[in-house]
Amino acid sequence: MAQELILDDRKQEILKSIVANYLETGEPVGSRTISKMGSLNLSSATIRNEMSDLEEMGYVVQPRTSAGRVPTDKGYRFYVDQVMSEKVDSDKSQGALLERVDKLENLLMQVAKVLAYNTQYASIVTSPRLRNKQVKFIQLSQVDEERLVAVIVVGDNVAKNQLIRVQRPLDNEEVLKFNILLNTFLQGISVDEINIELMQTMKRQAGEGEYADILEAIFEGIVDAVHQAEETHIYTSGASNILKYNELGDINKATALLETFEEQTGLSELADEALKSDDKNIQIYIGDESPVQNMKDCSIVTSTYELPEGAKGTIGIIGPKRMDYKKVVSTLKSLTDELDTIFRKE
Amino acid sequence: MAQELILDDRKQEILKSIVANYLETGEPVGSRTISKMGSLNLSSATIRNEMSDLEEMGYVVQPRTSAGRVPTDKGYRFYVDQVMSEKVDSDKSQGALLERVDKLENLLMQVAKVLAYNTQYASIVTSPRLRNKQVKFIQLSQVDEERLVAVIVVGDNVAKNQLIRVQRPLDNEEVLKFNILLNTFLQGISVDEINIELMQTMKRQAGEGEYADILEAIFEGIVDAVHQAEETHIYTSGASNILKYNELGDINKATALLETFEEQTGLSELADEALKSDDKNIQIYIGDESPVQNMKDCSIVTSTYELPEGAKGTIGIIGPKRMDYKKVVSTLKSLTDELDTIFRKE
DNA sequence: TATTAGCACTCAAGCACACAGAGTGCTAAC
C-alpha cells in the first residue's frame, strides 16, 4: 500500500506555485487557483491529487478541512532552496544607500534603518565580534583635581574611556608611574587574560598600602572599560513593522516578539548562531529552524560582514514566514557588499 | 434656559467616582453603579440627572446612546488635579531598587527598565542636558603608527574619545605641539563656541601647508566627539507594554506609537517640553495636552532629576489615559529621589 | 424644591439559523 512518493518535476512545479501564491496572498491556496494559473495545463482535479500527495509528504497542510493548502516549514524550505539556487544578485539599483558616516556605531545604526525601511520587516545589526582583543594602548591622564580619565584602545577599532574620581590630586610623577605600571602589565595582552590575580600582582607592584583606594578605582574603571569594549552591541530597527503582519498570530505573540527585541538577549543568541555557521553567505532560518524560541513563527535571514582585520558581524532581517525572500536576500546582499566596500576603503 | 451649571461638591464626588471606576474597569460607568457604591446615598435617578449635567459641562461623554459615561480629558484633568493635591508620597517600600552602577549610561538604562517593569507602562529617560559645556580637558595621543586617539572631557561627567587615522606616524614632538595648540585654543571654552572660523585660525597657527590633512582629520574627530558629548541620549523601555492596553485603539495607533518610540525624535521633543516647564515637580499631560502628536491618546507623566552641578534630565512614563496615576506618580517620585541621592553622594 | 420611582426607549451582545461559496475527496468515464 504505502507506495513511496517522490517529488517529481510536476510536484515541484505545483509546490512552487503554492508557495509563491501563498507568499502573495496569505490565503490558503486551492487546486483551482493553481490550475487556472496556466503554467501547467492540468485540471484542478489532477492538481488535487498531487496536492494530496504533497500533503502526505509533509510539504503542505490544510489549515482545516475543505480549505486550500498552506506551506509547512518544509515547504518553505524547499521553495527557498530552490529559488535561492536561481542566483539572486544584490540589488545594485539602490546605489549609495549609506551616507558617509565616521563612527562605526552610527554606520551600523544606519544599516539597520535602511534594512528595515527597504524591506518593511524588522532588522538587526551587530557590531563586529572582536577577534583581536589585545589591549593596544592604555593611558591615564589627570583631568582636574579630583578626576582622572583612562583611555583604552582594544583591537583595531575600539577606544573606550572612563572617568575616575579620586580623593586627592595626583602629581605628574605619580601619574607617570601609574602609566608605566599599567602599560607594563597590560599592553599587548588579551582582554581575556585580565583577571583578579593580575590586578593583585599589579597592586603589589605599586606598593599596595599607599595607593590602595586610588588603585582600586583605577582598576575598576579599567576592567569596566575593557569589558565594555569587548561587548557586542546590537542595533535594531523596524521592530514595529512586526505588527503589520497579523498572520504572526494573536497580539500576544506579537508582544512576545517585541519584548524579545527590547530584551536583546535573545537577539545576541541569534547573532552568535548566525556567525557560527560555516557558510559565510546568506543564512535562512524558517520557523522552527530559528535559534530563538519566540521567533518560531518567523523567518530569519542573516548575512555576515567582515572587517579587514577579520572581525565579523551579523546583519539580518526578521519577518513572517510569508516573507518576500528574494527581496530580503537581495537587500541583505547589497548592504553587506556595501559595508565590505566601505571597510576595505578605510 | 441656559442656567449656569457649577461643579458643586456633590458633582465633584460623582465625577471622582466615575473616573475612579473607569480607571479600574475600563468600561463606561452607569448611574446605577455609582448609586450602589454607597458613598453618597442617592438613587440612580438623581445620579443620572447629575451625570447629565456633568456631560453638559464637558467632564464626561457617552460613547454611544444608552451606554454609561466615560471621562473626557477635562474629566481626567479634574481627577488628577484633585487626587494629586491629596499629596502622594513616594513609595519608599521599593527600597534600593537601583543597583550600584558606575556608568551614567547604565544607570539611566536601568532606571528606564525599573520604571517600565514597576508600572507596566512605557518609560523614557533622558541623559542630563548639559549646562556646563566647557571643554575641560583635551588630549591627543599616539596609539600606533597610523592611529591617534583624541580624548575630550566636557562638563563634569562626559568623556568622549575618537580614533583618528593618519597617513604617517607623528613623532613625540609633533604630538606635543598639537596638544599645546588644542589646549591653548579649546580648553575652557564652551562647546557652542567651536566653529569653522576657530578651526581656521587654529590651522593657520599650526602652519597650514605642512599638516593640512592631519589637522583636517584631527579637527573633524574633535568636532565630532564634542557634538556627541553634547547630545542628549534617550533611553526607553517597555514600549511593548503599550500593546497590553487595547483601549489605545486599533493596531494602527499602537503601531504609530511604537514607531514614535523607535524614531526618538518625538521623544526628544517631549523631553524638552518637560524640562521647560517651571514646575520642577511632577508634570502630567493628559490626552490632547501631550506635546507629541502620536500620543494624543495617551497620558504622559514626567519628573525631573538634577545633577549636583545643575544639569537636568527627564524621566517619564507613557501609558493610556486610563492609567494608575497614583502609582505612576509615586514610582516616579521614588526613582527621582533615588537618583538625586545617588548623584549627591558621588 | 429636591429626590425618587416608574416607564418607555435605545443599543450592544449573544444566539440560532439559513445560505452561499470555496474547496476537497472519490468515483466513473475518457
Add this chain to the structure above:
DNA sequence: GTTAGCACTCTGTGTGCTTGAGTGCTAATA
C-alpha cells in the same frame, strides 16, 4: 494517467430574536 462530476464539509455572512444595561422623562413623594 487524466478529467468531469457529484456529494460533502466547513467558513463566513446576514437575519431575526432576546436579553440586559443604561438612559431620559414624567409624575409622585418627602
